[in-house]
Amino acid sequence: MASNLAVAIVNGIVWGLIMALIALGLNLIFGLLHIINMAHGALYMLGAVAAWYFIELTGNYWLALAAAPILVGGIGLALERGLLRTIEDKPLVTIICTFGIMLALQQLVLMYFGGTARRIALPVAARFPLFDLQYPAMRVIIAAISVVVMGGLWLFLNKTRYGLWMRGVVQDREMAVALGIPVHKVYMWTFVLGSFLAAFSGVLAAPIVSVDFMMGREILIMAFIIVIVGGLGTLWGSVVTAVMISLIQGVGSIFVVPSTATVFSLGFMILVLLVRPQGLLRAPCSRTRERGPGSSWRSAASSRRWPRSPSSRTFSTRPS
Amino acid sequence: MTEILVWVLFAISFDLIFGYTGLLSFGQALFFGLGGYAVAIPILKLGAGTGTGLLLSVLIPALFAVIVGYFSVKLSGIHFVIITIIFALIGSTLGETWAWLTGGADGLVFTAPPIELGFFQLDPADIKSTYYLVLTVTALSYLFLSRLVRSPLGKVFVAIRENEERARLIGYDVQFHKLLSFVIAGGLSGLAGGLYTVALKYASATFLHWSISGHAVVYAIVGGGGTLIGPVLGAGLIMSLEHYLVNLLQATDLVVGAVLVSMLLFAPRGIIGILQGRRK
Numbered sequence: 068m069a070s071n072l073a074v075a076i077v078n079g080i081v082w083g084l085i086m087a088l089i090a091l092g093l094n095l096i097f098g099l100l101h102i103i104n105m106a107h108g109a110l111y112m113l114g115a116v117a118a119w120y121f122i123e124l125t126g127n128y129w130l131a132l133a134a135a136p137i138l139v140g141g142i143g144l145a146l147e148r149g150l151l152r153t154i155e156d157k158p159l160v161t162i163i164c165t166f167g168i169m170l171a172l173q174q175l176v177l178m179y180f181g182g183t184a185r186r187i188a189l190p191v192a193a194r195f196p197l198f199d200l201q202y203p204a205m206r207v208i209i210a211a212i213s214v215v216v217m218g219g220l221w222l223f224l225n226k227t228r229y230g231l232w233m234r235g236v237v238q239d240r241e242m243a244v245a246l247g248i249p250v251h252k253v254y255m256w257t258f259v260l261g262s263f264l265a266a267f268s269g270v271l272a273a274p275i276v277s278v279d280f281m282m283g284r285e286i287l288i289m290a291f292i293i294v295i296v297g298g299l300g301t302l303w304g305s306v307v308t309a310v311m312i313s314l315i316q317g318v319g320s321i322f323v324v325p326s327t328a329t330v331f332s333l334g335f336m337i338l339v340l341l342v343r344p345q346g347l348l349r350a351p352c353s354r355t356r357e358r359g360p361g362s363s364w365r366s367a368a369s370s371r372r373w374p375r376s377p378s379s380r381t382f383s384t385r386p387s
Numbered sequence: 388m389t390e391i392l393v394w395v396l397f398a399i400s401f402d403l404i405f406g407y408t409g410l411l412s413f414g415q416a417l418f419f420g421l422g423g424y425a426v427a428i429p430i431l432k433l434g435a436g437t438g439t440g441l442l443l444s445v446l447i448p449a450l451f452a453v454i455v456g457y458f459s460v461k462l463s464g465i466h467f468v469i470i471t472i473i474f475a476l477i478g479s480t481l482g483e484t485w486a487w488l489t490g491g492a493d494g495l496v497f498t499a500p501p502i503e504l505g506f507f508q509l510d511p512a513d514i515k516s517t518y519y520l521v522l523t524v525t526a527l528s529y530l531f532l533s534r535l536v537r538s539p540l541g542k543v544f545v546a547i548r549e550n551e552e553r554a555r556l557i558g559y560d561v562q563f564h565k566l567l568s569f570v571i572a573g574g575l576s577g578l579a580g581g582l583y584t585v586a587l588k589y590a591s592a593t594f595l596h597w598s599i600s601g602h603a604v605v606y607a608i609v610g611g612g613g614t615l616i617g618p619v620l621g622a623g624l625i626m627s628l629e630h631y632l633v634n635l636l637q638a639t640d641l642v643v644g645a646v647l648v649s650m651l652l653f654a655p656r657g658i659i660g661i662l663q664g665r666r667k
Binding site for chain 2: 153166172174327
């Protein structure tokens with residue numbers, strides 16, 4: 068029992084950290100572009116599939132981990148430039164458009180990769196004892212890599228000029244334009260970064276789960292749940308929620324049937340949506356485009372996605 | 388052909404909620420699947436007739452639509468999209484789990500008893516009469532919807548789509564009207580699911596999956612949202628495209644996705660929009 072529980076907890080944390088990377092990409096794209104990216108799961112799947120091909124070619128997992136996300140990032144670049152650019156200001160249209168992209172990507176992979184699931188061998192075969200069970204060390208390495216990437220993302224957002232621009236655009240788009248930030252370029256690189264993160268977590272997940280063309284579907288929904296519960300636009304919330312949810316599901320499925328655990332977590336999610344649509348870890352005012360004009364100006368001043376200086380409030384262009 | 392008609396019905400019911408009321412619901416699959424079970428389970432377990440089953444396939448999904456809608460219409464925009472996906476997801480998870488009732492992913496296979504309509508008999512086992520049954524029901528639903536959207540009630544739906552705030556200020560109960568539109572669309576989606584099940588003699592938990600709703604979204608968008616004839620055209624066109632393509636290459640979804648994306652980019656008002664634009 069104790070060993071089962073320990074394995075469930077460690078598994079939950081490992082999987083939660085992978086999910087957190089996926090959700091971070093989704094959330095980043097939403098926070099900046101206001102696009103609900105239905106193709107995010109497909110990009111994750113694409114990352115894993117690309118990794119499989121790289122491994123077939125070179126036999127090196129670490130090379131694939133570096134190359135596949137860059138490839139998918141390039142695809143993201145093409146998608147944003149070619150397709151999403153013209154409809155960026157219509158949230159509902161972008162949902163449907165990315166849904167179409169998802170269908171197309173899945174089918175492309177089905178055509179070339181085939182419908183059968185394939186496995187990627189663990190690049191680090193070592194195991195270590197966890198109570199009386201042998202636990203694969205690779206999973207812990209995967210978790211560590213996720214943490215490093217998240218740290219890198221944090222540094223990028225907080226310490227680099229591009230990160231500063233991104234935060235600026237999130238806070239106030241008009242102001243950012245007025246200050247000379249190349250907003251469209253920021254949009255583009257954010258989408259690329261989101262695609263990169265999705266693919267990266269796809270490669271990380273590949274040795275744990277099997278690789279097939281449908282693997283992105285359920286993941287997409289889980290990522291949505293995480294982003295919503297954690298709060299749209301709240302990056303930190305996504306990480307916490309991802310680990311929390313996968314812990315609950317992992318530990319919960321020791322005691323009840325896994326599908327019951329899923330239904331419960333979905334029910335919980337509906338509750339969150341109804342009671343706190345802005346997410347659990349966020350100030351009670353949310354800034355969503357669909358909100359009435361009354362609530363949006365107020366929240367623009369009081370909600371903080373990322374830290375902002377009080378002076379920026381004085382210069383806000385929004386009517387109050 | 389029968390299949391196309393079923394999807395036409397599904398697409399126009401979705402268009403009522405998306406094209407007219409302006410709510411993007413990915414949860415229609417829940418009602419579609421429920422409609423299927425509302426036909427299959429009474430016939431299989433209770434020995435009910437096909438007619439009763441079809442009646443139930445409207446009522447039961449509509450009832451569920453009241454429950455789901457009650458919660459969903461409190462949210463708007465992106466949150467609404469997501470909550471409808473979640474409800475559909477709960478439905479499909481339960482559908483797969485409760486295999487004793489639903490047959491799980493393998494589904495339920497049944498034979499539909501003939502419908503007695505006074506002087507003549509409709510036997511669902513016969514492909515032709517199934518076709519006429521589906522044709523009649525779809526045509527009646529189309530007439531019902533076209534009457535509905537031209538009625539004062541339909542105008543309120545459009546008003547909500549155009550400007551929710553203003554509709555509220557004029558004095559309409561926005562939530563109630565959204566719910567009403569959601570329930571009507573849910574009932575009709577259920578009917579589509581019921582007919583589909585009667586035509587295929589098969590109901591399955593896979594019908595409950597939220598991506599099924601994607602079909603309706605695609606048809607409505609490609610054909611032209613906010614019109615009734617649009618989704619009909621869209622469903623007809625895409626379905627026939629799929630039927631031809633399936634022989635040429637396996638990648639129907641690829642083409643469907645590509646068509647969807649290019650329609651959104653170049654003709655956001657769909658085929659109808661293109662036709663109208665040319666006339667001007």
